[in-house]
Amino acid sequence: MNAKKRRRLYFAAALVAAGGVLAVAIVYGLGNNVLYFYSPSDLAAKHVNPGVAFRIGGLVEKASVHHGAGADVRFIVTDGARDVPIDYNGVLPALFREGQGVVATGALDTSGTFEATEILAKHDEKYMPPEVVAALKRSGRWKEGGE
């Protein structure tokens, strides 16, 4: 084997090794860092341990928003079939409204309240987060053309 061929072989071996490391990192990264989306009905059907981060979405229940001390706010998210209480310490997005779609990121605490770290509301009047639309369709509460 001449020097040039040997060099090519080393390079190919290094490339395969690098590709392997990348593939392992990607699989490991995806395995541990994805956030699942659940509707309140999904959450009732599955058992999600407290502290496990996920996203939840649905409509903000009418007359359920209560402001606590400081920036603390509590409200209920519903998909028509099931409800989940949400607790959030932060500024609500400008388009946050009762009766409209919302997606929250966070985890359950031991009492079954969802402690949100981030709240996303829809971007404009015509827009509803696709996950929320799907969740409402599954619980039979979706009406074409909105409320």
Place this chain on the structure above:
Amino acid sequence: MLGELGQLALCFALALSLVMSGAGLMGAKAGAGIHAELARRVATASALGLLVFVALAFGTLVTAFVTSDFSIADVANNSHTLKPLIYKITGVWGNHEGSMLLWVLVLSLYAGAVAFLQRGGERLTSAALGVQGLLAAAFLLFILFTSNPFLRIDPAPFEGAGLNPLLQDPGLAIHPPMLYAGYVGLSASFSYAAAALLVGEEGWARAARPFMLIAWMALTCGIALGSWWAYYELGWGGFWFWDPVENASLMPWLVATALLHSALATERSGAFRTWTLLLAIGGFSLSLIGTFLVRSGVLSSVHAFASDPTRGFFIMVLIVCAIGAALALFAWRAPTLKGGTSFDTVSRESALLLNNVFLVGSTAAVFVGTLYPLALDALTHGQQKISVGPPYYALTFAPIFFALLLLVPFGPQLGWRRGDLKASLRMLSPALGLAAVAALVVLTVASPRFVTGTLAFAVAGWLIGASILDFLKRRGARAAAFAAALAHAGLGVTLMGVTATSLWRSEALDVVGPGETMTVGPYTLRFDGVTQVQGANFQATQAHIALMDHGRVASVLKPESRVYPVEGQEVADTAIRTTGFSDLYLALGDNRGQGRWTVRAYVSPLAPFIWLGALVMALGGALSLWGRLRIRIGAASPAVQPAE
């Protein structure tokens, strides 16, 4: 009247694009005959004609928006008489139909530039025009059949529906054209690469170089503008969210960066011939995939205007055809190209090879993270909805990119074919000193201390130090010789901004009433109540927040919450006071009654560096481009290459 004019212009443009592709491909094939010569002239003329008619169609749509011609559905759905003039104009591309027309306009601009500059041989140019014509025809068909911006409504409404207030912003007004100039600009490299495969011409990398550089610069600026907009407009203080739409623009940038470097080696020593062709095809393919992701409505994002399944289907067919044909052409013709000359393990070529390995690896990580949730959703029929967030990218993208940055300074110091690693290290040793100084400064100044933060600043010092040394070494050379040093220094500047903002940002969230104070980082802020302000097409609640300095008011910041009555929406408008080295960032939250409001405040150290660095990188690209064009215009010393 306007609608018909625009429609007619689009139809003419379609016809010309078909003529252009036919004539271009014929001109490439037939060699030196009189027919070939004629075909090439027809291709050139129709490329310029295409540009004229697409520009006419675009101008017509702009006129319709400016004059509020609500008989055109696109105008009625997306504009309003009360909107300020600038947002009437930028509203043209603030919707699906208009933004697709802008897409084709940029494609035609590049076609016109390819025809006008006639870079490379005449057969190569002709084939490139043929491919570019095919792309233009496909997208014009897409516009005419699924996304016609000139459709009428009868009866015409008296008033339009307005534009999403989030998009009524100067940063976002220029972000889409800039991004498209980059995204779609990669089409020129794609066309040249396909042309090179068709005619077996090897000088394509040099011919396509200015288009690569322009596209890369525009993409750099476009991504930076989008990130800046997200920073000041969304009110979360973040600058990058690993949102699929952001990733859709990052992936072409990563591949375009790889292409710029690989093409350099191809041009200089003939190395990586086939690989460079593949990158040119891959870069534009990722642009197309990005367009599909953004335009088909599969993503939930502020960018997703359209959710019409026929559009998504059409774009998907178009992408599969374009990418499939290009790859088939590559598989068929690439083996016939000659291999390049050999090079040593330690050489400029090896450095560029490593650069490409890391850039393509990081692209793969972003690609999987972006598309895996969509694939899972499709495969489980919507039962499994997941999102991939920053931790994934911190684990995959960040280490790869970090390793790349570590190696960047070696590239410009190693010789072509054979480099001297020891000499390069000796030459770069003062940069190691600067790296150590940067690390020490961070360890003393910043708290808490982070290993990653210290390392990142050391690498930033290493990059900037190496660039300074490179500058000194090339003193007296032509401007283009400094391009790489400038672009690499920009990387270091951005790295500092990203690291400092991510690790050492202070944040405060308080409910405050008039006269009450809050603290964030080193600052004390006094809330002085709110006033109502009437804007052009919005009503704003403006907070007055005094920045206190030893009991005196140093300055007053006025974050707003704006209500747009036409669109029925509320948008926050942040107030940012920058020293150049740190940003004080305020956003007004909810009204809590009795004059009390939630206020969110951040102090982001070195935040401006993020975008400053991107600007420096783009300037590096501009220097290189200037050198290229000057050589062409002067044409005095075609043999001398700028030492990039």
